[in-house]
Amino acid sequence: MLRTIDWTIMIVYFVFVLGIGAVLKRYVKTSTDFFLAGRSIPAWVAGLAFLSANLGAQEVIGMGASGAKYGISTSHFYWIGAIPAMVFVGVFMMPFYYGSRARSVPEYLRLRFDEKTRGLNAVSFAIMTLFSSGISMYAMAKLIQILHIFDSPFARLGLPQAWIFHFSLVISALVVLGYILLGGLTSAIYNEVVQFFLIVAGFLPLVWLGLKNVGGWQGLKANLDPSYTHSWLGMSNPHTNRLGVEWFGLTMGLGFVLSFGYWCTDFLVIQRAMAANSMNSARCTPLIAAFPKMLFPFLVILPGLIAIALPTQNLSNLAGTHATTIQGQSEGRGLIPAKMDASGQPIRDKDGAAELDYDLATPNMLLHYFPTGILGLGLTALLASFMSGMAGNVTAFNTVWTYDIYQSYINKKASDAHYLWMGRMATIFGIALSVATAYMATRFNNIMDMLQLVFAFVNAPLFATFLLGMFWKRTTGHGAFTGLLGGTMAAALHHALTLPQGAVPGVKGGWIATMHVYPSEMAQNFWTAIYAWTTCFVITSVVSLLTRAHEEKELVGLVYSLTERPTQHGLHWYQRPAVLAVVVLAATALLNIVFR
Template sequence: MGLTSIDWIIMLLYFASVLGIGAVLKRYVKSSTDFFLAGRSLPAWICGLAFLSANLGAQEVIGMAASGAKYGIATSHFYWIGAIPAMIFVGLFMMPFYYGSRARSVPEYLRLRFDEKTRGLNAISFAIMTVFSSGISMYAMARLIQVLHVLDPIFDRLHIARSGIFHVSIIASAIIVLVYILLGGLTSAIYNEVLQFFLIVAGFIPLVWLGLKNVGGWHGLSEKLPAAFTHSWMGMSSAQTNPLGVDWFGLVAGLGFVLSFGYWCTDFLVVQRAMAADSMTAARRTPLIAAFPKMFFPFLVILPGLIAIALPSTAAHLATTNTGSAATTAQYSEGLIPPKIDPNTGRPLLDRQGKLIMDYDLAIPNMLLHYFPTGILGLGLTALLASFMSGMAGNVTAFNTVWTYDIYQSYIRPHESDEHYLWMGRVATVFGIALSVLAAYAATRFNNIMDMLQLVFAFVNAPLFATFLLGMFWKRATGHGAFFGLLTGTVAAAVHHGLTLPIGEPVGIKGGWLGPILHVYPSDMAQNFYTAIWAWTTCFVVTIVISLLTQPHEESKLVGLVYSLTEKPSEKHLRWYARPAALAVVIIVVLLLLNIFFG
């Protein structure tokens, strides 16, 4: 990659800005509430953009473009089905309990609503997951910097081995995120997430514009690709007739309900941004404001993947993750997507059916290299780095809060002063980053173990929304019901995964490890969605049964925690367009129009 001084100046300007914002905000952090919850003082539009940006990590930008190249516009279901309905639900129906209960975290809400053991289970599993997610984001960024050869000229000039690039990338990103969170806490993270949001948009709009202009607009793109790649609902009646390999019920119930509501409605990483809002109304509007740009993000991150696959294959400006020759890469490329190359033979890798394994993760990097001259290339690269860092910072701020409030204060050192917990929050930030670095290195050495951990996290997350749904909308739900519902839901997810297998996959991490294979799914995405459905249903049923057999809380203790016992937030003082319900109606109308137009 031929970066020049202007590219470096833009990148350095970004790094100076994020550190400067942290330094300026340091003087405003005086209490643990300031550090962990931004003093609950931020307006809705800032919390809304941070709510969106904290989710814009590596998996989002790189991963969604990769899915766009692999599956086409059907990837937009991860937004239009798999995010927006849940964001509307959490804004309208769940924020009143999160914000109104004055809980400082999602696990703390579980303690108030259920009991200590349910909070402990959620807090510990969440803390471990955030550290690993942050580490994986760090690992992905360092790998990308290696693949794009960003630092190669500098290392060559200094006569340092290029193998050090990975280590420098990890350490530099860790230090930058550490410093700005340490200085300004959640406010610093949120302010930087807003800056990162605008940078990501600024870096990707010209990329999409140039790409679309090159292929002849949406009409030209549609002519160059199979019909199912440009119509999101085409062939969804059967798993065999659409690129995702998922039927409509699996998509709507598995992705659109269980997984998306489980993430957007219960994950403290995003809910924390809404909890930082300056009023109940602002907290409710936070996810709704985030839903507007979120609806249009497929055009920024999925469309480059479609364009990359529609372009004629060319050897120019192609990055590859392995050392294949340019001729080999060009010969087997699909558009700008190169095949994965066997490092030993220099030949393309083939799957079990003898088909080429394409390196879809390089869709965005290769689009940047293909269209951006020096100057704006620095901006595009900064946008990529910003997405990685916002994902990292989001995980670290969620980790330090859950660690301090839900683990340290609850089980290790209760009854300490506020200054002590503020100090512990900063210490937790340091060891959260240190653990993330260790996780990033673990990903390089133990790839299969990391895959296994991701799988276990999926089992733990799948039943979560059933617990919250019953907790918030059924006053009879008890702590024992919630705890054992979560455990059996997780076990059900593991058992379902162990007894099923995606077609053409070997027994092992993809499933079938419990012995008899009771069902073969048309794709691993279908298996994931149905695993989530089984986990959620098991948790829902077990929670109800055990709750009916155990003693519920007194109703007086559930005020502010359960829908039927809580006064509804008044919106009469607001103008009609500022009311959460009105925002939700507008979002639903736009969402329907998008699905009709691209359906």
């Protein structure tokens, strides 16, 4: 399937990312160099890394799958569920993160609140990042297996096909380990920028060929039901749109609670802005990232839409050379095959229709349109996206482990060289634990679903804590800690008492009783987040009023009303965060109107 040119492109890329790590090794002398890139990164580099650290499997494969399943409505995860939060963190929150000189988000929580709030956030974040990294590795190894990338070299070497999964895991882990161990966060950021350009280079020709084939956007509209090509059509009622969510649940649950909870508080992305070379660069980082982010639906969602819009007979291009890739094609739609059970029969829903394997939308598009040569580039871009997501998690983990757990609770008085060594050790055992998590995912799928659910409960209330902490000086550590616990419990309780339509009580909800049925799992997730956030906000406010406030002098630089506004004197108009924010929001509003 792959020829020498494809392998050459892949090998050149892997050698290259390791080479960047090797070149940067000589610049890593202190723990600040390793964990925070010496706070020397220019705004545009930090901005692209901010975006790329989030460009994991979920983005490239998951958004293509959602594009095929939900249509252009998937763009809500960008235009509603990312851009407003990125603007908010850049304009309003970065002055506190960067200005406080905190080395991590949990450390900001210690400065603003207290040790127990930091501990809760640090431990839950460290576990979550390893878990995410492991899931990303698992998804990549599974994809390599499904696409049969290594089949022919393994057959030629007489190695069993079952080893492909292990080989994929180990190679990806070693490459990421190599360049982070050598160059720390700088190496991760530089490689994330390379990966960003590579992902664009790999997917842009795919979208161009696909659109050319279906007759452009107008051709897509002619081939698909209007619900696929209008993002706001039928959003007044959850039963009249493909997402199964109404506008309020979407804008509050996704657009406010979940997206602000991720983009404004997740150290994985905030770390990139903290590495910027000045306060203004740190503020501009998420705003610069917002420009490509708002255009990414055209790169990652459109392939899914095109895959579902193509007439099924076009699959003949794939038959023969890639016959194994498209099992179930006769029951599929467009380029998307049916899901198959262990006996090779299509899995059917309760109405007898075959369930489609949407995760194969983007990979099958690559196989369908790309000949040898550019196929190697496309697959390299796919692997790059997995690796950038993995590296983002590992660099965030090694920083939180070293600064917020090891230095805070285990060894407080060691030298800087010791913490640098510990950071490198944390990278090694972080990746080893990620690999272990990936193997766990192969055996205990239900446990992984449960863990993801628990993390969703922990994350949902987080933004309420930060919002109150940064903008209300009366918020106390006891209030923040109690609010976080209360919000997490509210999320769990809401999940235990509700169920999505058609689901059975268990991991999908309703495990105490079923008091309400949501039209979709997405609607249930959004409302779980809304309840968790509201509970956290109320409990934090009430407990704060009942407990002793911090001295005002302790909160300078940490709270809005007690912090001097960053000056913008001497900056060109295009370097001013407020100007960038207005342009970003106007462009996003325009995209929402055009694709409404």
